[in-house]
Amino acid sequence: MNCFKNVILLLVAFFAVVSCTSVGKFTPKNEQIAFLSDVHLLDIYGEFSDTDYKGILNPADGKYTLVRTMKSQLQSTRLFNENYFAFIAALDDVVKRNIKIVALPGDFSDDGQPINIRGLKKILNNYTNKYGIQFIITTGNHDVAKPFLTDSGKTDFLGKEGKNQVIMSKAGMYVPKSSDELPAVITKDIGTIGYAEVLDELKDFGFYPKATDLYWETPFTDYKPENYSFQLALENATIEKRKYAIPPYQNPIPDLSYLVEPQKGIWLLAIDGNVYVPKAAAQNHPENPTNYNSPNVGYNQVLTHKKHLIDWVAKVAQEAKKRGKTLIAFSHYPMVDFNDDASPMMRKLFGEEKMQLHRVPVEEVSALFAKAGIQLHFAGHMHINDTGIRKYKDGKALFNIQIPSLAAYIPGYKILTIRSRNKMQISTVTIDSVPDFKTLFPLYEQEYAYLQNKNDPNIWDKKILEAKNYHEFTNWHLKELVRTRFLKNDWPTDFKNFLLQASAKKLFAFAKVPQSKQQKYKNVSWSGYDMIVDFYRLHSADELALKDIGKERIHQYEILIDSCLAHYKSGLHASETETSFYEFCSIFKSSLNGAPSDNFIINLRRNTIRN
Secondary structure: OHHHHHHHHHHHHHHHHHHHHHHHHOOOOOEEEEEOEOOOEOOOOOOOOOOOOOOEEEOOOOEEEOOEOHHHHOOOOOOOOOHHHHHHHHHHHHHHOOOOEEEEEOOOEOOOOHHHHHHHHHHHHHHHHHHOOEEEEEOOOOOOOOOOOEOOEEEEEEOHHHOEEEEEOOOOOOOOOOOOOOOOEEOHHHOEOOHHHHHHHHHHHOOOOOOOOOEEEOOOOOOOHHHOOHHHHHHOOOHHHOEEEEOOOOEEEEOOOEEEEEEOOEEEEEEOOOOOOEOHHHHOOOOOHHHEOOOOOOHHHHHHHOOHHHHHHHHHHHHHHHHOOEEEEEEOOOOOOOOOOOHHHHHHHHOOOOOOHHHOOOHHHHHHHHHHOOOEEEEOOOOOOEEEEEEOOOOOEEEEEEOOEOOOOOOEEEEEEEOOOOEEEEEEEEOOOOOOOOOOHHHHHHHHHHHHHOOOOOOOOHHHHHOOOHHHHHHHHHHHHHHHHHHHHHOOHHHHHHHHOOEHHHHHHHOOOOHHHHHHOOOOOOEHHHHHHHHHHHHHHHHHHHHHHOHHHHHHHHHHHHHHHHHHOOOOOOOHHHHHHHHHHHHHHHHHOOOOOOEEEEEOOOOEEEO
């Protein structure tokens, strides 16, 4: 009997070892993860907890609504209001596809206001409870503008009679600019939360471990999978256990990065790339949130002020390889140039501080994270659709996938399908149709009438209210941005004026296109302004914009660009305008010839990408 018992024990031990080994070699197949970035949720139906103010009554649905003015959102790189409906539409699309893991790589809120964080929590809980979706999120610069709770507010909510409504978190923060302004609304719910509040409100969405997670850690934990327990992870999830000393004053700042294994074999690495560089006043007053700079630069400052992340990422990547895990990294900020490697030329044409070039990661960022072992990284922040690639002589490579925003042109999200350990398929879903996107239009009519009555010189183009679907609405948003903001702020005056006054015929002649082709296209109706708008379409949406621009016009641009580049390549004897046009054509061509960004497959073993 004892002999039989010993045999049984040996068999149990043997199969336990085999089981552990098989877990290490397990490769998930056809598992899907949806990535929805830069949602920028403004809870338009939210309620303030400390004031009776409800917003304005919308005659379309009879609901009180908290919305920003159309004027303000047409001067912003993101929509404030309609993306509420787009977020619901995207989540409904995820449900239809039966995807059970959804990652939100930051800027999940308008600006980290308590009312919007509560709204987000309500929506995510609803989809979790109804459909079993697990949300795994990380922070962006708009979610935690400062590391600690900060008073804030907005001056551009839409109020009664189409006027601006100021809403602030503290009295005395705003001085009225005219006698006809509406009285300011004061509520703490419009301030900006810090890390403690994010962790408290949103801990169920990755920031804290779940009992169902197979593994969870942070940069500050010292356990490994073999001695992991849910209770141990819980103890290490508190904000007190998740701080680092930021130079130069070594102030303790929270870092909400974490690694989670939500399904067998999949390691999701959620990197908190927010870096709050201290101002001089932080040396003596480290608890004052205003003594820290905005974290919107991203990984360039991680290299100098958050170095522990790089060491942790390398450790995680090494462990993932050792244990046969599929490691997928995501964060708010890009790790690779997101301008199709045209950034150097963009600096020549537009200048160092234009076109958000300060947010382009330096090459050291890509090299360090590739060396650390990151192969596939999903990012947001830029509201663009793009794929950036870096390959190195040692065989390392990094693929950075830029996720389009639901609040900008072209709205969409990414789906990662794990075909095998090394074969990753990335698909882009555009949210063209949003059932309720016109709900707020009657309120904009009121605003437009008010601006028209006071002869506002900056009145917006009412044609946007004729948009037939959400895709078209975001296209109008982009065109108004170009007209009212980008052309004014980013473009060299002389070159801008040259393009705005140019017809296609004039540009063909200027680029020295052969006479035979000039004759062929002499009746083309597009203008230099149209080319500028199409440039921004490509810059924002990459491959997704080709359909909107059209094959024929793309072909005409290619003829124009190739002729320009061939003629002015040497740069000799070129005028300033000719040089600027050469630079513009070079940038445009890079946008037309970027890496696949719609539906493509990446082979992580061979470091290849194909449509």
